[in-house]
Amino acid sequence: MASRKEIVERELGIRVPAQYAAFLEKHGIFQTFGVEVYGLDDSLLRYDGIPCVIGAMENYRRTADLPHRFLVLFHSGYEDEIIRLDTEDEKVYSISWTFGTHKMADSFDEWFQMDILDYIKEREERLKDRDEEPDEIIYLD
Numbered sequence: 714m715a716s717r718k719e720i721v722e723r724e725l726g727i728r729v730p731a732q733y734a735a736f737l738e739k740h741g742i743f744q745t746f747g748v749e750v751y752g753l754d755d756s757l758l759r760y761d762g763i764p765c766v767i768g769a770m771e772n773y774r775r776t777a778d779l780p781h782r783f784l785v786l787f788h789s790g791y792e793d794e795i796i797r798l799d800t801e802d803e804k805v806y807s808i809s810w811t812f813g814t815h816k817m818a819d820s821f822d823e824w825f826q827m828d829i830l831d832y833i834k835e836r837e838e839r840l841k842d843r844d845e846e847p848d849e850i851i852y853l854d
Contacts, residue, residue, distance in 0.1 A: 721784075751763060751787065
């Protein structure tokens with residue numbers, strides 16, 4: 714049976730960096746607090762939609778002419794901003810047709826910790842301060 718990494722590589726014709734491959738194997742897809750990091754989940758019946766990284770990439774390749782070396786990780790919800798992983802230099806970039814492109818992190822792990830896990834921790838602390846129960850963190854796999 715092919716690994717998630719191997720499926721993504723085969724379907725998209727790209728090399729998946731080691732840190733993102735580890736994310737795929739550990740989480741598959743990561744969803745909580747309205748945050749959705751695209752990946753590949755064993756329960757997906759089809760690969761053509763979001764949150765599947767294959768569906769996200771095929772969509773952005775078709776509609777935005779996104780170069781093949783990128784993996785779309787996340788749509789920030791701000792304007793037209795998407796977060797993408799460059800499979801060649803392994804850095805994470807924000808791209809917006811309104812605001813341009815800028816580097817967000819030197820690696821997938823750095824971006825995931827800084828922009829996703831730290832955000833969730835901050836959100837949970839704010840809810841705790843208000844005596845509210847935080848949403849359950851859902852790891853799909």
